[in-house]
Amino acid sequence: MASKINLNSEEVGSDCQGSVYKNIQEMWDTELSNKDTGSVINKIGSKDNWYSKQAQYWEKTEATVEGVLGGFGKLHKPDITDSRKLLELLHDKYDxxxxxxIDCGAGMGRITKEFLLHFFKNADVVDQNPKYIEACKQNFKDDKRVVHFIAKGLQELEFPEKYDCIWIQWVCNYLTDEDFVKFLKRCSEALVQNGFIIVKENIAQKGFIVDKEDSSVTRSDKLFLDVFKQADLKVVETQMQSNFPKELFKVKTYALVPAQKKQDEKMMEETEEKTA
Known part of the structure; x- marks a missing residue:
């Protein structure tokens, strides 16, 4: 069973089969328990099952742009366009x-190839599916800028380097809240000075929605902010994705830094002002 991490939200959520939960912690306590409550259809049963169902789902998906985007290859161009704008803002405004x-949840390297390597000198790629990592190796076999190819889920990832940017897109919904917080804390430790953690993800209008087909949970903005707070992260910029079909989930990007870092910078500025 997932341990409690003191999320404050009492937002109601549901799963794709009609079960309703008074908050997200009740969902984890119910779904990841091996006890038979009789009130939930096709209960997941354990955290191992939660992650193994994901692996089975993505094993059936082709290592192509259409495959990793769930048949919505047309999202690729507007996705990259908006991400570029945010990265340029962070460069110009925050140095x-x-x-x-590092591209977390890299798939076959779509974001690394079409976006990140247009800015960064070196990149690493991470994906839980070995099939996708092999596709990455083929896609970047002649590009020495891509160094580490890591076939692990984010719940297990230990960072091999220190990073200026940790890019996490369309993969956080596969982490339990407990593992999400732990992962973000490891991200903080893997940042260089003035580094950023970027989370780009589908968001629910309110509460949360659990999809048992691929073992994912779509969280509301409030739930994301609760997780960031638990991980001692501060949001410095956000961006809503534009030019996506209205019938899809809204997509929001969060630029994050360690909260203590911002506090230390503020104290340093105040000290400099006093001594000036």
């Missing part, structure tokens, strides 16, 4: 260094 980046 983000274009040194090393």
């Amino acid at each position: 983000l260094n274009y040194g090393r980046v």
Whole structure:
């Protein structure tokens, strides 16, 4: 069973089969328990099952742009366009260094190839599916800028380097809240000074929605902010994705830094003002 991490939200959520939960912690306590409550259809049963169902789902998906985008290849261009704008903002406004980046949930390397390597000198790629990592190796076999190819889920990932940017897109919905918080804390430890964590994800209008076919949970903005707070992260910029079909989930991007870092910078500025 997932341990409690003191999420404050009492937003109601549901799953794709009609079960309703008074909050997201009740969902995890119910779904990941091996006890038979009789009130939930096709209960997941354990955290191992939660992650193994994901692996089975993505094993059936082709290592192509259409495959990794769920048949919505047309989203690729507007996705990359908006992400570029945010990265340029962080560079111009906060002096983000274009040194090393890691693409978490990289799939076959779509974002790394079409976006991140247009800015950063070096990149690493991570995906839980070995099939996708092999596709990455083929896609980047002649590009020495891509160094580490890591076939692991984010719940297990230990970062091999320090990074200027940790890019996490359309993969956080596969983490339990407990593992999401732990992962983000490891991200903080893997940042260089003035580095950024970027989370780009589908968001629910309110509460959360559990999809048992691929073991994912779509969280509301409030739930994301609760997780970031638990991970001691501060949101410095956000961006809503534009030019996506209205029938799809809205997509929001969060630019994050360690909260203590921003506090230390503020104290340093105040000290400099007093001594000036």
